[in-house]
Amino acid sequence: MVAQVHHTHFTPLSHNRCSMARFTKNEEKRMQVHKTLLALAATLVMTMACGGSDTPAWPPVPTVIAHRGASALRPEHTLAAYQKAIDDGANLIEPDLVITQDGVLVARHENAIAILNNDGSVREATTDVVDRPEFAARKTTKTIDGTAITGWFVEDFTLAELKTLRARERIPAIRPANVAYNGQFEVPTLQEVIDLAKAQSAAKGRTIGVIPETKHPSFFQSIGKPLEPALLAVLAKNGWNSKDAPVYVQSFEVANLKALRKQSSVRLVQLLSNSGRPYDFAAAGNTQTYADMATAAGLKEIATYANVVGAHKDLVIPVKDGALGTPTALVKDAHALNLAVHIWTLRPENAFLPAAYKKAPTTDNTVRGDSVGEIQVFLKAGVDGFFTDDSGVGRLAVDSLK
Numbered sequence: 001m002v003a004q005v006h007h008t009h010f011t012p013l014s015h016n017r018c019s020m021a022r023f024t025k026n027e028e029k030r031m032q033v034h035k036t037l038l039a040l041a042a043t044l045v046m047t048m049a050c051g052g053s054d055t056p057a058w059p060p061v062p063t064v065i066a067h068r069g070a071s072a073l074r075p076e077h078t079l080a081a082y083q084k085a086i087d088d089g090a091n092l093i094e095p096d097l098v099i100t101q102d103g104v105l106v107a108r109h110e111n112a113i114a115i116l117n118n119d120g121s122v123r124e125a126t127t128d129v130v131d132r133p134e135f136a137a138r139k140t141t142k143t144i145d146g147t148a149i150t151g152w153f154v155e156d157f158t159l160a161e162l163k164t165l166r167a168r169e170r171i172p173a174i175r176p177a178n179v180a181y182n183g184q185f186e187v188p189t190l191q192e193v194i195d196l197a198k199a200q201s202a203a204k205g206r207t208i209g210v211i212p213e214t215k216h217p218s219f220f221q222s223i224g225k226p227l228e229p230a231l232l233a234v235l236a237k238n239g240w241n242s243k244d245a246p247v248y249v250q251s252f253e254v255a256n257l258k259a260l261r262k263q264s265s266v267r268l269v270q271l272l273s274n275s276g277r278p279y280d281f282a283a284a285g286n287t288q289t290y291a292d293m294a295t296a297a298g299l300k301e302i303a304t305y306a307n308v309v310g311a312h313k314d315l316v317i318p319v320k321d322g323a324l325g326t327p328t329a330l331v332k333d334a335h336a337l338n339l340a341v342h343i344w345t346l347r348p349e350n351a352f353l354p355a356a357y358k359k360a361p362t363t364d365n366t367v368r369g370d371s372v373g374e375i376q377v378f379l380k381a382g383v384d385g386f387f388t389d390d391s392g393v394g395r396l397a398v399d400s401l402k
Helices: 013-049 079-087 133-138 176-181 190-204 217-222 227-237 255-263 279-284 296-302 330-336 371-380 391-399
Strands: 063-066 096-099 105-107 112-116 122-125 140-144 147-153 248-251 267-272 308-312 340-346 385-388
Touching (some): 063 079, 063 391, 079 190, 079 391, 105 190, 133 147, 217 227, 217 279, 227 255, 296 330, 330 340, 371 385, 385 391
Parallel strands (some): 063 385, 248 267, 267 308, 308 340
Antiparallel strands (some): 096 105, 112 122, 112 147, 140 147
């Protein structure tokens, strides 16, 4: 028997090292690709789980909200005021809503477009109706939310009649420069405000939203002109009657917001004053106050129907000895309930600022104080958005915050 000899192929050591090196480099590449794919997959899963996309969340936080437009620089609730606010960096523009005789929603701070004192002098006017003899007979006295008011009212004018009037500066003693714009601008409809927001969103490449407030909803309900059906109709017409639309609806009352929640998923804002109680509560004999609603228990109830608490700034940081004091628990409590917090209203003039933020001469209410400084204190307290009469000041406060 001849023994079989098995020949083993021998590879030089140097050749083995080269092969091993190539293997190691290739394996490292494959492992790196594998890790990258896993990371991408994980990101995709998280994005889908959170309902996210490559589109930045809207609105950006902190949110700059134009209170009646750039009302420190133009007569409030005019397309010119809204345009100025947009140009200066506002994320949201606010039209207060009232309704005409023929059922059209328009932007005015009150349904009274001119209010008279007992002696017949003008207390406040946002239009030139007092100088229009053809409408002199429309002057009347009405009780609005328990207060008797003499003047002229939107609901007594058709839209066509209202469009013949021209806007005026509401507080000329504090904003005398705005008087130069008196007589130039019409009263805009809600649809015109939405059209502006849409057009400017396209032109500027960023989303500009609208945050209307329903004014005196109980009163309008009592005269057979409820605001909410007309509002929902306008939102639906514009494809905005949904939770993802660039719109919020605000109210100081409660029942109308709860009713809206049953009809729409649009974002809702419960406004809270620093005194008193919602008028619908008062009318129904409900003694709960805005202060009660600002507690943890009150916020828990708000969270059942609203997305945002729109609080008077004093409810977030009260003024003490002329300066901003210690923040309350409102922001923390609201955030724990997934409620955002918007505050109102941060205005630039001495007339509206705590003593610590006024500028000399401090007795001159028209002088602009340190509004940026005031705003930034609230931003550091964690508010999600703020109403300002000057969006340029608001934008500066946000962009320069450290």
